[in-house]
Amino acid sequence: MQTQQRISHFVSLDDxxxxxxxRLIARGLELKQGASPHRTVTKTVANLFFEHSTRTKCSFEMAEHHLGLHVLPFETATSSVQKGETLLDTCKTLEAIGVDALIVRHGETGYYERLQEQLRIPIINAGDGSGQHPSQSLLDLMTMYEAFGDVTGKTIVICGDLRHSRVARSNAHVLRRLGATVIGSGPREWFDDTLGIAYQEIDEALTSSDIIMLLRVQHERHLDDQSFEATVYHQRYGLTHERMARIRPEAIVLHPAPVNRGVEIAEELVEHAQSRIFDQMTNGVFARMAILERAFDEPTTKETI
Amino acid sequence: MQTQQRISHFVSLDDxxxxxxxRLIARGLELKQGASPHRTVTKTVANLFFEHSTRTKCSFEMAEHHLGLHVLPFETATSSVQKGETLLDTCKTLEAIGVDALIVRHGETGYYERLQEQLRIPIINAGDGSGQHPSQSLLDLMTMYEAFGDVTGKTIVICGDLRHSRVARSNAHVLRRLGATVIGSGPREWFDDTLGIAYQEIDEALTSSDIIMLLRVQHERHLDDQSFEATVYHQRYGLTHERMARIRPEAIVLHPAPVNRGVEIAEELVEHAQSRIFDQMTNGVFARMAILERAFDEPTTKETI
Amino acid sequence: MQTQQRISHFVSLDDxxxxxxxRLIARGLELKQGASPHRTVTKTVANLFFEHSTRTKCSFEMAEHHLGLHVLPFETATSSVQKGETLLDTCKTLEAIGVDALIVRHGETGYYERLQEQLRIPIINAGDGSGQHPSQSLLDLMTMYEAFGDVTGKTIVICGDLRHSRVARSNAHVLRRLGATVIGSGPREWFDDTLGIAYQEIDEALTSSDIIMLLRVQHERHLDDQSFEATVYHQRYGLTHERMARIRPEAIVLHPAPVNRGVEIAEELVEHAQSRIFDQMTNGVFARMAILERAFDEPTTKETI
Known part of the structure; x- marks a missing residue:
């Protein structure tokens, strides 16, 4: 157990x-400025994405490329998981074959707990159920630090389906640890009291916030619901042109994407000067490079135990 | 707008x-003879194939490999397109992540128009709906130039479902621009008057043609149709042994493949000495290398704007 | 025909x-000890897996990486096989594009026979229907030789669904050729008289065997059958804690995996000191490196014919 705790897993920022x-934020920004990555050309990783993704998966792939890592192709759809193999046995197989770290997105909240106990290679959590999405949090933080230096004393409003968002969960906690004030907004019935943050109406929260973080309305959860009206959502909770005109001049707008243009935010505002939505994607590559470097830099990973 | 027009998109030979x-044909043939490719090891591309493909996709992958390009894996089936993200936003995401060119096959005719306006990286069209398939045209041209030097004064008959074929559409126009005579053949009801070419019965067209280009009967469109008889098609419009005996001794036979053996052409004739069907596949790699070189060679791509 | 027989196909150990x-076993063990692989960086291979796999596919991918091979991505799900193209034409296409060897798993027993006749590049069989799985046999043999030096005079019991197992078929024959005694066990009705081996009850066979090879109960074949009771199977034929206590102290336990924990073997015994199940996976990478080296080392492959 003792040796295993020294492996540089990255499953939740709470750890x-x-x-x-x-240090990770600073390293990500440093890499963005052109610092040389710690190349690890002798290492192999595998990306196990059991849920759909473009940004997170492609961003990890690009980060892996920049570090010179070998990526073992792994398609969940054609793997033995389809024959009923457990996630743990699949991961143990990859470890036995010589994979040095696993990047995993899985629908089960906390899937990584058993893996951390049983594997001797780092697990990097790329999203678990309605749990955590720590690499997304890190890139969000990078984007905020890039704009403001740090988040001490800043106010962040997170607007949308807080109850089902692992982005909200990961961010709400870490932002407060780093000295920020976090407010929840959006539909009152989607608010989550267990996050330990206050609720405000969006029109009130907007004018007092430095950072406006919009959450994605999940098609699979709401947009197919006939009682849900995208245009109503946009008028009541979305970042309309009217609301955009009232945010602070130095405030920035974030969204984890994919964006439903015209729902969470007006179509053209995605590319607004105060929007950092595409910067977040760019920063995601550098955030993940910092995370991967950490997995291999530590003197206590697999080889040296 | 002005700067964007200088990006070396490759969406239609009409442009x-x-x-x-x-120049592209000559470059492809030069590469086939062993000329050193312009290696671009610092660049990353992504192949976005929203429609099934073996030849085109594998051929682009091989061309990318020969140029030393990094290929970001992208699976359409597990991407956020499944969450309803638009093609444009997916492409903008890949651009933000650091992808330097996109190779796209998509079912929507002219899908590339909005992308060309909004992206600052080259789009290479690997087939759009019933629109264009310019890299296929280029490899077809390479195969013709390889056999005859050029196509000036040559007669090409294109036989099959001209109405739904993007190969026919791409080729009919460019061949005439390059000085060839193009004839359409096959079922009269599949002929497309808008292509601006004459129709002839296959038995008449065969004997006067230098190049016989067979089009694929699309399973998904016709072969599942109970009124369509593969053997009847073969007898009436296919390249049977009898017809093969009557083509000119220097004539060559092309097919974009996959071939329905025994339908468009008799089973064993695919490997006939006058067939260039497998040469087309080989040439496809070199044609795509020339196309990719062009995307990165131009002094006016992304970096220098 | 003569030249084609000299291509180093690897489709069945019978050949x-x-x-x-x-020599392959010794080479695999040598590579595991750290011998330098014969790197073949100018070669390209493609992995065509028409059936689900984690271990075999990932293991080949890792072996290919260690040899420096270029791997052309090939997704069966999005290939033209979906448009009705035959396996042979797909393989000929890849050959025309420049692929130097094909690794193929396919549901049709003996699929490789036509390919061997028509292709000029090596076919490596990664499993055919209920036929052969020669690379699995090789890694099983490596694991046995690693434990015992060789298999002359050793007794191996293979327990499970022998009738539908290509692992059983491949192993039963080669083990006897190499001087071992092979016994079949498990449900009497799943035994296959055509394998030419004797049947024994598991409790009898266990105590006299040096190698206990468990076969996977195939979910897709049996576990969904309501008349099949996993717990009954475990009690009657599985490696329970009680049975494990009675095997020879030097005996080893093998399983091709994925394991149904609690069915073929008790949950915790997968990691037992006498289990070689994860060693098999590690050895699979080196076995496949030896197989790939052979495909390219021979003086009579494609280039030199």
Whole structure:
């Protein structure tokens, strides 16, 4: 058990100190400025995405490329998981074959707990059920630090389906640890009291926030629901042109994407000067490079135990 | 707008001058002879194939490999397109992540128009709906130039479902621009008057043609149709042994493949000495290398704008 | 025909002499000890897996990586096979595009026979229907030789669905050629008289065996059958804790995986000191490196004919 705790898993920002988190943010920004990555050309990783993704998967792939990592192709759809193999046995197989780290997105909240106990290679959580999405949090933080230096004393409003969002869950906690004030907004019935943050109406929250973080309305959850009206959502909770005109001049707008243009935010505002939505995607590559470097840089990973 | 027009998109041969087209043909043949490719090891591309493909996709992958390009894996089936993200936003995401060119096959005719306006990286069209298939045209041209030097004064008969074929559409136009005579043949009701070419019965057209280009009968469109009889098609419009005996001794036979053996052409004739069907596949790699070189060679791509 | 027989296909161990087989085993073990692989960086291979796989596919991918091979991505699900193209034409296409060897798993027993006749590049069989799985046999042999030096005079019991197992078929024959005694066990009605081996009850066979090879109960065949009771199977034929206590102290336990924990073997015994199940997976990478080296090392492959 002792040796296993020293493996540099990255499953939740809750497991990292604020010093470690700020070191990762700084490293991500440094890499963006052109610092040389710690290339690890002898290592192999595998990306196990059991849920759909473009941004997170492609972003990890690009980060892996920049570090010179070998990526073992793994298609969940044609793997033995389809023959009923458990996630743990699939991961143990990959470890036995020589994979040095696993990047995993899985629908089961906390899937990584058993893996952390049983594997001797790092697990990097790319999203678990309605649990955590720590690499997304890190890129969000990078984008905020890039704009403001840090988040101490800043106010962030997170607007949307907080109850089902792993982005909201990951961010709400870490932002407060780093000294920010976090407010929840959007439909009152989608608010989650267990996040430990206050609720405000969007029109009130907007004018006092430095960072406006919009959450995605999940098609699979709401947009197919006939009682849900996209245009009504947009008018009541979305970032309309009217609302955009009232945000602070230095405030920035974030969204984890994919964006439903015209729902969470007006079509053309995605590319607005105060929007950082595409910057978030760019920053995601550097955030993930910092995360992968950490997995291999530590003196206590697999080889040296 | 002005700067964007200088990006070396490759979406239709109609956008290229005949000088440019002949330069690409010559470059493809030069690469086939062993010329060193312009390696671009610092670049990343992504192949977005929203329709099934073996030849085109594998051929682009091989061309990318020969140029030393990094290929970002992208699976349409597990991407956020499944969450309703638009093609444009998917492409903008890949651009933000650092992809330098996109190779796209998509079912929507002219899908590339909005992309060309909005992206600052080249789009290479690997087939759009019933529109264009310019890289296929280029490899067809390469195969013809390889046999005859050029196509000036040559007669080409295109036989099959001209109405639904993007190969026919791409080829009919460019061949005439390059000085060839193009004839349509096959079922009269599948002929397309808008192509601006004459129709002839296959038995008449065969004996006067230098190049016989057979089009694929699309399973998904016709072969599942109970009124369609593969053997009847073969007898009336296919390249039977009898018809093969009557073509000119120097004539060549092309087919974009996959071939329905025994339908468009008799089983064993696919490997006939006058068939260039497998040469087309080989040439496809070199044609695509020339296309990719062009995307990155131009002094006016992304970096320098 | 003569030249084609000289291509180093690897479709069944029946085609190799015992000297060749033992040379491959020795080479696999040598590579595991750290011998330098014969790197073949100018070659391209493609993995065509028409059936689900994690271990075999990932293991070949890792072996290919260690040899420096270029792997052309090929997704069966989005290939033209979906448009009705035959396996032979798909393979000929890949050959025309420049692929130097094909690794194929396919549901049709003996699929490789026509390919061997028509292709000039090596076919490596990664499993055909209920036929052969020669690379699995090779890694099983490597694991046995690693434990015992060789298999002369050793007794192996293969327990499970022998009738539908290509692992059983491949192993039963080669083990006897190499001097071992092979016994079949498990449900009497799943036994296959055509394998030419004797049947024994598991409790009898266990105590006299040096190698206990468990076969996977195939979900898709039995576990969904309501008359099949996993717990009954485990009690009657599985490696329970009670049975494990009675095997020889030097005996080893093998399973081709994926394991149905609690069915073929008790949950915790997968990681037992006498289990070689994860060693098999590790050895699979080296076995496949030896197989791939053979495909390219021979002086009589494609280029030199």
């Amino acid at each position: 990292l100190s604020t010093v470690e988190i700020e | 290229l001058s005949t000088v440019e087209i002949e | 190799l002499s015992t000297v060749e087989i033992e």
